[in-house]
Amino acid sequence: MARPRGQKHPVRLSVSLDEKDHAVISRLAADMNLSAAWVVRRAVSEFVARHDDGAQSELPLSKRASKEYR
Template identity: 45%
Template sequence: MAAAQKNSRVSVSFTERDHTLLTQIAEDRDTSLAWVIRQAVSEYLERNPPEEPSLPLPRPDQGHR
């Protein structure tokens, strides 16, 4: 059995337009607004993974060139 994932809660503000559009998407798909936002964030992170540092890394005493 897989271990349960720990979730974090955040507070986000949207423009009235974005909130209306997101709410409409949720209603059209018969799901919650929270699910739509989680799905959007997951898809964004899949398409835009954090950049991995390139090697060799600069030594701390040399700084960036």
């Protein structure tokens, strides 16, 4: 699908996922007939919408805290 006029060009970002997360994203994408990239973009958009108000996140965002959270 063509990008709407006036919309800025996207910026490419490379991320690494653990095997379990990748498998889940791939399965969800296939089940919904979507690309894994679309699922990830949607997840990022929802995360930004929830957490971009400047409020303290409940989710630990440092590497150390993230490991302890799991």
